[in-house]
Amino acid sequence: MSEKMLKFVKIGQQTPPKRSVENRSQDFNEIYKEFINNKATEQSSRCSQCGVPFCQVHCPLQNNIPDWLKLTAEGRLKDAYELAQSTNNMPEVCGRICPQDRLCEGNCVIEQSGHGTVTIGSVEKYITDTAWEKGWVKPIDIKKEKNQSVAIIGAGPAGLACAEELRKSGYKISIYDRYDRPGGLLIYGIPNFKLEKFVVERRTKLLKDSGIKFIQNFEVGKNASLNELKKKHDAILIATGVYKARNIDIEGSDLKNIFPAMDFLTASNRKGLGDKVKLFDDGTLNAENKKIVVVGGGDTAMDCVRTAIRQKAKSVKCLYRRDKENMPGSAREVGNAIEEGVEFLWLSSPNKFNGNQKVQSVEVQKMELGEPDSSGRRKPVKIENEIYKLEADMVIKALGFDPENIPKLFNVEELSVSKWGTIKINLKTMETNLPGVFAAGDIVRGASLVVWAIRDGRDAAKEIEKYLRAIQSQKGQAA
Numbered sequence: 001m002s003e004k005m006l007k008f009v010k011i012g013q014q015t016p017p018k019r020s021v022e023n024r025s026q027d028f029n030e031i032y033k034e035f036i037n038n039k040a041t042e043q044s045s046r047c048s049q050c051g052v053p054f055c056q057v058h059c060p061l062q063n064n065i066p067d068w069l070k071l072t073a074e075g076r077l078k079d080a081y082e083l084a085q086s087t088n089n090m091p092e093v094c095g096r097i098c099p100q101d102r103l104c105e106g107n108c109v110i111e112q113s114g115h116g117t118v119t120i121g122s123v124e125k126y127i128t129d130t131a132w133e134k135g136w137v138k139p140i141d142i143k144k145e146k147n148q149s150v151a152i153i154g155a156g157p158a159g160l161a162c163a164e165e166l167r168k169s170g171y172k173i174s175i176y177d178r179y180d181r182p183g184g185l186l187i188y189g190i191p192n193f194k195l196e197k198f199v200v201e202r203r204t205k206l207l208k209d210s211g212i213k214f215i216q217n218f219e220v221g222k223n224a225s226l227n228e229l230k231k232k233h234d235a236i237l238i239a240t241g242v243y244k245a246r247n248i249d250i251e252g253s254d255l256k257n258i259f260p261a262m263d264f265l266t267a268s269n270r271k272g273l274g275d276k277v278k279l280f281d282d283g284t285l286n287a288e289n290k291k292i293v294v295v296g297g298g299d300t301a302m303d304c305v306r307t308a309i310r311q312k313a314k315s316v317k318c319l320y321r322r323d324k325e326n327m328p329g330s331a332r333e334v335g336n337a338i339e340e341g342v343e344f345l346w347l348s349s350p351n352k353f354n355g356n357q358k359v360q361s362v363e364v365q366k367m368e369l370g371e372p373d374s375s376g377r378r379k380p381v382k383i384e385n386e387i388y389k390l391e392a393d394m395v396i397k398a399l400g401f402d403p404e405n406i407p408k409l410f411n412v413e414e415l416s417v418s419k420w421g422t423i424k425i426n427l428k429t430m431e432t433n434l435p436g437v438f439a440a441g442d443i444v445r446g447a448s449l450v451v452w453a454i455r456d457g458r459d460a461a462k463e464i465e466k467y468l469r470a471i472q473s474q475k476g477q478a479a
């Protein structure tokens, strides 16, 4: 065992410093400052190098965390980067936005013994950002391109990870996406203060430089049917994510200034990228000087409340029907939102929106937690006659997302979907019921996490490669 490790008894936990609330609320830049080199080395050396590393077990990518921490502690950053990137197509993204408290860090053994977890995510980010700075991250160099091609529908993390893995094996890859920029929710959903857009753009540029073709502003179902793409390519991956916003079906839902979260976040992200956005520029989707009420308690709701703070809203309130302990959003992001001045109204659910054409207030029903439901979580139930009113100039609905009707949109009614509308796959082969058509990411799992989308994309790439080899060898035998 290296003498450089097991320092958790002597060295306390330190995350990279956060920018002050006053400072970070004024802009959309990331809120964590960089680790400096000796801090990353020092913090890595706290790892206890467990025989069974629970951090690795609980990372969806099974990243070899103890080994890259050890290499970092030894100052071997290039080796640490090589190891980190061998299991993860975008470690700098995961280091920034994985809910580590529920994954790797949440299972760190030294945390269980009261020493405070190793700051795995920050080290992962540090290693990869350094690799980019030093020029260690290089496009894929194909020795001999294969003659088979794969169409990937969706340039989110699932599609991008699958594309990269298949390109490494020499296949021709075309990614079709209905947005004008690649990245999926990394570019238009997740705000800059969690993930600055240059991080996404340099990744997608690297894939372009690796010979992957990006066809933007191309909506499958509108610009081509799935069957038309099948004729042009040897295999297809559907990685379209989930975008149908869940609605609130109460009186007044059709009033003006009640928006789905993605409308609000996309407008804000586009402004950050320098685009003209009519509905933002005319004030409709800008929270400035308004009383904002966000409904929901997940990551999307946290991103909305914190975006509204940065747009200089008059007040920002978040309504959630369960309590703080039962919020689905990352505890770290809830904490950041509270620090930044968001007011949380737990055990509160909207009952009615009031207003004359435009929303003016929300009637709120107080809730309490009852018996556990089928998911095991305690069900929120109304408290009779406990209703109050909140003034609102804009309401943002962040209640989650469902899949769009893919069989109908893609004009392939025979494509099997689950009762929730997610695409059904064979879990071993990632193939749908249509031969040569695979699926990955949120469109299979339902709304999930970036790290799971990457994992799915990588798994799909392995299975697509097996499929392509099999059809190639069948053709060879037939010839």
Ligand SMILES: Cc1cc2nc3c(=O)[nH]c(=O)nc-3n(C[C@H](O)[C@H](O)[C@H](O)COP(=O)(O)OP(=O)(O)OC[C@H]3O[C@@H](n4cnc5c(N)ncnc54)[C@H](O)[C@@H]3O)c2cc1C
Binding pocket: 097, 098, 099, 153, 154, 155, 156, 157, 158, 159, 176, 177, 178, 179, 182, 183, 184, 185, 186, 189, 190, 194, 218, 219, 220, 221, 239, 240, 241, 242, 265, 299, 300, 303, 409, 440, 441, 442, 443, 447, 448, 449, 450, 451, 453
């Ligand atoms: C606001 C918000 C914040 C989040 N924050 C976090 C976080 O902090 N950490 C985390 O781990 N996860 C977070 N997530 C979840 C995470 O972003 C998703 O789980 C992940 O992006 C899913 O990846 P994907 O590739 O399956 O789909 P997506 O990222 O949704 O990409 C799908 C792509 O498919 C394209 N597409 C869709 N339909 C078509 C079509 N018909 N034709 C062509 N292209 C099409 C879309 O344009 C899009 O580019 C957040 C999600 C949201 C909404």
Ligand code: SF4
Binding pocket: 058, 059, 060, 061, 062, 063, 065, 088, 094, 095, 098, 100, 103, 104, 105, 120, 121, 124, 451
């Ligand atoms: S990918 Fe996510 S879960 Fe895995 S080590 Fe990195 S931060 Fe932790």
